[in-house]
Amino acid sequence: MAGVKRTLAVDLGGIALSTPLVAASGTFGTGREGGLLDTRRLGAAVSRSITLAPRKGAPSPRVAETASGLLWSVGLQNPGIDAFLADELPRLTRTGIPLFVSIAGSSLEEYVRLASVLQDVQGIAGIEVYLRGEGEAQEGEPFLSSAEHVVGVVGAVSRLSRLPVVAKLPVSLADLVESARGCVRAGAHGLTIDGSAPGMAIDTARLRPEVGAISGFLSGPAVRPFTVRAVFEVARILPEVPILAAGGVWTGNDAVELLLAGAWAVEMGTALLVDPSAATAAADGILGYLKHKGLASPADIRGRVRIPEPGTGEEAG
Amino acid sequence: MAGVKRTLAVDLGGIALSTPLVAASGTFGTGREGGLLDTRRLGAAVSRSITLAPRKGAPSPRVAETASGLLWSVGLQNPGIDAFLADELPRLTRTGIPLFVSIAGSSLEEYVRLASVLQDVQGIAGIEVYLRGEGEAQEGEPFLSSAEHVVGVVGAVSRLSRLPVVAKLPVSLADLVESARGCVRAGAHGLTIDGSAPGMAIDTARLRPEVGAISGFLSGPAVRPFTVRAVFEVARILPEVPILAAGGVWTGNDAVELLLAGAWAVEMGTALLVDPSAATAAADGILGYLKHKGLASPADIRGRVRIPEPGTGEEAG
Amino acid sequence: MRRVRAEILSTRRVGVYHSLTLVAPEIAERARPGQFVGIAMPAGRSFLLRRFYFIHQASRRGGWAGTLEFAFEPDGVGAEWLGSARAHQFLDVMGPLGRPFAFPRRLTNCLLVAEGHGTAALTFLAQELRARGKRVDMIVGGATEEAVFKPIEVKRVSQTVAILTGDGSLGTKGRPVEALPEMAEHVGAEVVYAAGPRELLRAVAEFCREHRIPAQVAVEERMACGIGLCFACTVPVVRKDGSGYDNLRACVEGPVFNPARVLWDRWMADIPRMLPTPPGGSPVVGSWPG
């Protein structure tokens, strides 16, 4: 197909990215490391998750290797929103890559305060809302354990925010599809579907958990099938909503798989930690795929996995 | 430690197994295959899941390979309970290995009928209740999607059954811990915690799902961290209840990891498919571990992972 | 059926294929055409499943006694690893797996149609048919000359041969199935055997049904265990009494089937089927309802 002008650019409902590859939260450093991370083909990056007060994070060890996976539990180590804005953000935005700031709270109030503070900050592309239930129990129920809580937080943040708000929903959330729909109704601009899920590993020689926090979250290629499935299910009911897919993206082919499932862009975490130029390689892979299929841009493959129209199917039973 | 009499035998609350290694449902064949499957060190086996009526199962392909995982969707192909009892069960029990029969239904009534039929059958060690929501929606909600449904089914089966009933709970179940507690209160003799969870993979060359049923379940080493965590959490609150762990057990060390997490025995699925003598190798591995630690039996390591006493910890935040 | 640690005697390139010869007397002695082997991948890889290959040669006599040959294209990760294996390395091999081709009792003229690596399976069959006094003719093909597996050996074992390649680089331009009608007529085919892509097998099925020629085809379906344990590898096959069909396991009830009984449409359904959306609204695609 001669004459096709090929691009990697994607438009997340008004947020223009030069590629659909986004550095995932917690794997992009603080803007001071520089050096080996090859950012040329990153369309955007997400900061580590920032809380109101500084957090020292989880005890070590904080990572363990599992079969095709990385079990991590960093415990949201971060300097708190004030120090982040003063020291970290300026360096992060200086890279020129659109930056999402990830926020994490232990209560609705904390999320609201974090979002408010960010309203007056220049140079941020958007807010990604971290939604793991790390907060305290409220009326017996752990915070963020139900769709209701999650939608409540995302709604509150979205209502007050002039910046686009992306809700990062773990696949392990009960009622993922319902939560996704709820977040969008409540005003979320987009969704990050995160395939990493709670896991644990035990050092059998020393009879102790492999990570200091006892359990952590599993990421890496092992979890990609969960990400693919969740993205597919959410994208089908919310085809107009920008979806970022996180969890198990390493190569260009992995990215294509998630775009086919319905993602608008993909986040890369573990891959960047192991291979600091993974995004550049993935970009080449996507371009090669587009070329091979004679297509012009990532939007051309978004959600294009071939499945039957509902209703035409027949039970194989 | 000289003089330690070492055994692999375990007692699942009255069900005596010669080893803690159990062939998982759907991976043990029909009793006709014989030959290469090395059953010498299997403490028990679970039949494929049996439904009331015959089922043809899912369209092909039924498996796909993912990073350290196997995505499968067999769709419960089985000859139905009558043909199973007539043709398959006699061969399966002839192996001399304690056999659990796995039952699957689309409604409470089907489960109850299946369990009733099995009451009069000789030579079965117990019933394993398959609890994936494959049934039809009931009042809008998919069958078995909530703890309430799951506990309802397990309770009904347990009440009428003279055979020990083991509830096979997927880690992806919302409220896993609550469901586990509920099942035991409702009469379940034991629990199988199953780390395999719904996943999907896409063939990017052909733009179609890798498995005919669109999505399947992911098993194999990739999911072991989920199994470990779920077993750990359930075993902590139900230390008196026999727990079988399924999902990612390949080697003796994997089995030990799950025993340390709190399992009383482990099921092996994917490993047996790839290496028909995986159970024998795993048994040797467990024995070697016991020997190294100077312990006498698998019960000596059950739940022995070292964690801090509740209450002594402080939030690292 | 045995599982052995087999030493690689030799490896070589044959066009686009890698061909491995193993020392595996326990398997070689029992191997029959249409059967296959399952090769384990090494530990520590992210790809877990065995890879399955048709047996191309199994020597029971002579200097190569006890050896076994199979061939493959090193396209995916597993076959690529296998392609990098070297002589004297050991492989974990299960075999011979599956039901072999049946030899005709009365009939004599056998036409064998193969495409791609299917030719590896059918040259073995050709030899065994010849040894039983049958006449063998073959149609073989591939995308290019390089993809036509051992054409010289094919010529050696068959009376007449038609070769077709996608790009015309060897023999006639086209696909093997295109030569079927003429060749069948020309050689007076009484039985047809086929191995290769599903499209070929299906076309053979149609041709043979139409012309009432008995046929056997060796299918490939994704496998996990290869020994009947898991029902991963099923093919829909009509019952002998026509009362319906069963999903039969290609690894133990196949891979050789009577093509007239395979439900090709159902098996080859290009797109997967799905359930209608339930009244509640949310899509039920999570798990197949059986």
Next chain:
Amino acid sequence: MRRVRAEILSTRRVGVYHSLTLVAPEIAERARPGQFVGIAMPAGRSFLLRRFYFIHQASRRGGWAGTLEFAFEPDGVGAEWLGSARAHQFLDVMGPLGRPFAFPRRLTNCLLVAEGHGTAALTFLAQELRARGKRVDMIVGGATEEAVFKPIEVKRVSQTVAILTGDGSLGTKGRPVEALPEMAEHVGAEVVYAAGPRELLRAVAEFCREHRIPAQVAVEERMACGIGLCFACTVPVVRKDGSGYDNLRACVEGPVFNPARVLWDRWMADIPRMLPTPPGGSPVVGSWPG
């Protein structure tokens, strides 16, 4: 800090260790003692993370210019793979990573204490200290004679040497830390450097604090990225002003730390524990004098 595709020049066994020499001029030219490299595992494995190793030698001059050596015990899957690597193979290497040991400006008598593969890091340090006119004495050790890394080289680079092995198969029976008091006194240690297991580093910290000897230790903590991106590798280190502690990344803010400022109890908690801040507040300690 560079990432290169480096050719393996040679591999050899050194007691229980494997030692690899790489051609990596971009890294070798910049390498300083205490720094380390990160080696990628090959594609298609189930183990994903890089493995990190202290730089044992980095030749900037002479016939070996541009080469780099490190050593490891092939115990786990990653190191085992690396142990099977052969000359002329290429590795994906990042380095030099981390902050190196600082050299003392005024002080002269340096005592280096190492156990296990820590000796590989400290012989490099010894050379550089000698090149700066310092006196170097060393205490080295390991479980057995085989686990004492290059004792002859150790003797070559240091004035006096104490060797201790767990089983007494070489030198004195015991662990390196046991020789510390006597040796420090004997050689008039003004600065102590250490590398090895945490128990050793902690004991060195205690000894040096008690005796008011400035010290530096190179720690090991599990790492994911090795370049500061992920906060996997943190060590709790008291702030210079004593106002509290921070979890510092061993890969960019370490691996060399002032042991007086490391919160050993917190870091080494044998069972995972989330420790309360010490009631007395964090201790105020002087920073590395230099």
